[in-house]
Amino acid sequence: MKIAKYPFALLSAALFTVMLMTPVSSLTKLIWLASVDMPVGLISSLEVILFDFQRMGLGLYILIIIGFIIAFSSAGLISRLSSLGGKYLYAIAGGTAILMTLFLMVELVFQSELIAGNKTIVGKILHFGAGFFGGYFFYFLISSERNYTFIIRFLGIFYAYWLLGLVLQWIFTPISASADFGFVFNELSSEAQNALLRDFTSFFVATFLFSILGAITLNPAWFFSAGIVYFGAGIFNLIAIYAHGTGFNQIFIFEFILGAWPTALGLTIILKKPKEI
Incomplete structure (x- = not known):
């Protein structure tokens, strides 16, 4: 389990991050719909949030895994070669990975902002926060032995x-x-x-x-x-x-x-x- 805990910790952290990220876009869409006088009820809001978590989350999950592999590998290397390390290094690495992933999605792939929650400064901050807590969670999972x-x-x-x-x-x-x-x-x-x-x-x-x-x-x-x-x-x-x-x-x-x-x-x-x- 000493080696196996790392990939499964990464997969767990990525899924946790998806859970934190998708409501940002869902709530952004719901707020916009309400602003143009579209009917937004409790049931329809719940439907949007849950469907986004499951459907949009699957695509995000793969991208976040790739971003986290690079970010956490870099964080691990930095911690070995310098005095820097600990939970906040991985947390910052996670937040940075999310921002870079969303940025590259726009610049290299779609040429437009597909994720509604990332269109505003507040949304970007919240997405960084999701990655931050995802990185923190990853460190928590790897910092002790797992069976x-x-x-x-x-x-x-x-x-x-x-x-x-x-x-x-x-x-x-x-x-x-x-x-x-x-x-x-x-x-x-x-x-x-x-x-x-x-x-x-x-x-x-x-x-x-x-x-x-x-x-x-x-x-x-x-x-x-x-x-x-x-x-x-x-x-x-x-x-x-x-x-x-x-x-x-x-x-x-x-x-x-x-x-x-x-x-x-x-x-x-x-x-x-x-x-x-």
Whole structure:
């Protein structure tokens, strides 16, 4: 774990930074909409903030990882070659990495400011602050020894982060979500619409919560619960295709992957625990 903690600390710090950055852009958009007399309610605001965290956050996450690799490697080198070091060096490196990443996105790639929150001085300061705390968090994670549970928790949270997109779709945009599964929502009866919404929403919300609870408690039962749900979906998908003659689809591959991920985490916890007793 001495070496493994560094990449997983970086991945964790990047995800934490995304969580701090995306609300800046979301709130900027909401403030602008309110300024032009567009209706902005509590539910719509929550939808914008959560969708930005999941959708915009995925792209940002990759860019932040690249920026943090360069920044934290440089900070580590500086700390070795000079008397400078400690949490504030990594914090400043994190903030600088965010500013440079956003600057280079505009200058080298898009030629325009795509991230709403970065269009103002206040937004830039808040983004620097997000990177600052991300760097601080990275230092906190690497400054002490970590065991396998650190990786389990990260992978559990990251799994939930992926599921969050499905959860949000079924809660806020069910017509689009149902279309992804082959349903024409408006052509269904009201009873069928109700059944579709309640079952699919419950399905994804439950497994999302199972993963979060597994990451918090490290109880393998929560991870196995999520795994069983998706393995069951994949198995019955194949039964429906080959035994009942329903249309062929490749969703079962995705379902087996979603089942294998938490199951592997649960098995790792069980296999590792006896070694520590």
